[in-house]
Amino acid sequence: MQAQERAKPDATAIYVPGNQTAKAIEEAIEAEIPLVVAVAEHVPIHDMLRVHSMLQTQSKTRLVGANCPGIISAIGKCRIGFQPLPCFSPGKIGIVAKSGTLSYETVASTTRAGLGQSLCISMGGDVLAGTSFVDALKVFEEDPDTEGIILVGEIGGTAEIDAAEWIRDYNKRTDNPKPIMALVGGREAPPGRVMGHAGAWIAPGEPDAETKHRALESAGVTMVDHPEKFGQGMRALLARRTMTSATPISSSSQKRGLHTMRRFPHGSSRVSSWSIHKRSLYAKEFQALEMLKRKSISVNEAAPSDSDVLLTMTVDRTALSPCIVASTTPDLAQASSARFPFAYTTQKLSSTSPVLEAVASHLHLPETARGKLAELTQALWEIFKEKEAYLLEVWANFSDGEMQVRSARFGFDDAAFRSSGRQEDVHRLRNKDEEVPEEVDAEKDGIVYVKLQGEGSIGTLVNGAGLAMNTVDALSIHGGHCANFLDTGGKATSETVKSSFRIIRSDPRVKAIFVNIFGGLTRCDMIAEGIIMAFRDLEMNVPVVVRLRGTNEEIGQKMIAESGLPLHAFDSFEDAAKKVISLARST
Known part of the structure; x- marks a missing residue:
């Protein structure tokens, strides 16, 4: 003060x-x-x-x-954060992104295209972001230095859906709207997994990446599959806007800005709410039910009934508060579900509180069941706060004026223990013997590794969760089959890189490895040193494709070129992707 x-x-x-x-x-x-x-x-x-x-x-x-690299005005030459300055240049493109590494790739692409940046805002990868995409879009709309806008999203939350609604309205009310491009990472992310960022997981009732992609595209946004394409794509859109400055640009015409951009196949947009969201700490069902019993909640593990209802206590990322999600069906993407946010300062959820009256009305519960509903939600709320949960799901039955919980899944925030040493009793619930050994092994070195199902012929080694998700997405679009998601973390060292190679090589499916790095805090020369160490100390009998961009990229690229090792080095992601897919198929 x-x-x-x-x-x-x-x-x-x-x-x-x-x-x-x-x-x-x-x-x-x-x-x-x-x-x-x-x-x-x-x-x-x-x-x-x-x-x-x-x-x-x-x-x-x-x-x-x-959980963000900050905010930077390239025109004003002001940075509050830790973005890598060499890839920035004063210009005309406003950028807002959840992912740090994907934002750096985006910046570099617009710099190479001669467009530069006006203002770059990091929304960040946290569960509860202080600034949203819509907040940033409103700034870019009014900023006279911003002529084009780029949005970089990913799985988790509804910020991209909110942005799509805002953009649709903006295009309708503006005679010559600023062109907008976007990318959404995590289209290949397995359901129920946290993909590196704290917020990169799909909570009950939230849309997946495919749904977000389609929402933005239908709002008139030009979508790409890799940030390398933003620069030239935006140049084309800006040229069109200049040529047609006297004629309003419709949503459909803006979407056709780049004829060569690949479109993702439209897949399923639904993710089961019942999958376990692996933020490392989650209770077995019997443990969750025991917690409820200690709160005097009646438990009866009977067979499911058509009259059962699903109640979930989780986090509403738009309201930035806790919320109750209520549904009469397992599929929370349907109209049968609804979200009811309430204040974190709430002490008691009584049957007469507005939020519970709304929940009861949505579930069509009779007056006689509302007291029991209050008992259950109050118990969940106490567990939610006392144990620092992020997701509590129960199936409950309220027939004949009674209430019984049929089944339960509870997930708890691992950051409460990892960074603050709180909730040790909850942390002890974890049983590493039941987890994927490679994923547990990776944690020791600060690596986030997720083993993917399927053919898995390409191992990926990437810095940054957003870039790692997008790497898997883009390789899939090109016809590749990734074995894993791997984020080396922002504090990676040469030893971390070597450990990453060891873990990837432990998967017998892997026929080729793709190293895709955009250095911010992570230096490309350090990555190159780790690659060389891996070849020296490990049995590297599969081909390796390397793409190094960002901080100290010239030094790193020189080290790779002079190493004499059988490495395939590329500057372009497109070329590198084609090469690693070809190698995986021919090995």
Whole structure:
């Protein structure tokens, strides 16, 4: 507070670790600092729920983050965060992204195309982002320096759907709208898995990546399958806008901006809410039911009945608060489900509280069942807060004025233990013996590894969760079959890279390995050193394709070229993808 009184800052950056981030944000809110940028990852979800409940009571402070590289004005030459400066250049494109590495790829593409950037905003990969896509789009709409807009999304939440609705309205009410391009990562992500970012998982009732892609496309956004295509694609759209400045651009004409862009096949858009969302800490069903019994909730593991209802307590990423999701069917994507957010400061969920009256009405519960509904939801709410859960799902039956829980799945936030040392009793519920050995092994080195099903002939080694998701997506579109998702993490070392190779090579399906790096904090020369170490110390008997871009890329590329190793090095993702797919097929 004293620093604020003396300096009267317009903005502050918070670089403290995840376990201290919430307190630092709260202090900045109390000091009424207008812009707060928080970069840390692994901030406990319940810490951020508390922060957002505080933000919702005031209008002085805006939060960017957490879990983001920050915000940068290339024109104003002002950075609040840690973005790699060499790939930025002053220009005309506004960029908003969830993923740091994908945003760097996007920046580099627009720089190479001679377009540059006006303002780059990181929404971040956290479950509860302080600034949304729509917030950024509103800024870009009014910014005279921004002539084109790029949006980079991924699985998790509904921010992309909200953005699509805003864009559709923007295109209707604007005579000559600024062209908008986008990409959505995680189209190949397996259901129920967290893909690196804390927020990269699909909660009950949330849309998958395919649904988000179609929503943006139908709103008039030009979609791409890799950020490398943004630069030339935006040049074409801007040229068209200039040529037709006197004629309104319709949504359909904007979509046809690039004839050569690949379209993803339209797959299923539904994800079962009942899959286990593996954020490392989740209870077995009998453990979840025991927690309910300790709250005096009646449990009867009988066969499912048509009269059973599904109640889920989770996080509403739009309302930035806890919520109840209620449904009469297992498929929460259907109209039978609805979300009911409520304040994190709520102490008691009584039968007369507005949120429970709405839930009961949606489920068509009789008056006689509403007291029992309140008992169950209050028990869930107590477990949710006491144990720092992020997802509590129960099937319950309210027949004849009684209430019985049939089955339950409970998921808990691992960041509460990993970064803050809280919830040790919940953490002990984890049984690593029942998990994929390679995934557990990868954790020891700070690597996020997800083994994928299917042919799996291509192993992937990537830095950054967003880029790793997009790498798997793009290779799939080109006809490749990936064995894994692998994010080396932002603090990767040469040893981390070597360990990544060892884990990938343990999968007998792998016929070729693709190393795709865009260095921000991660240096390309360090990655190159790790690749060389892997060839020196491990039995590397499969071909390796390497693409190094970003921080120290020239040094890294030179090290690879001079290593004398049988490596296939590329600058272009498209060329690298074609090569690794060809090698996997011929090996």
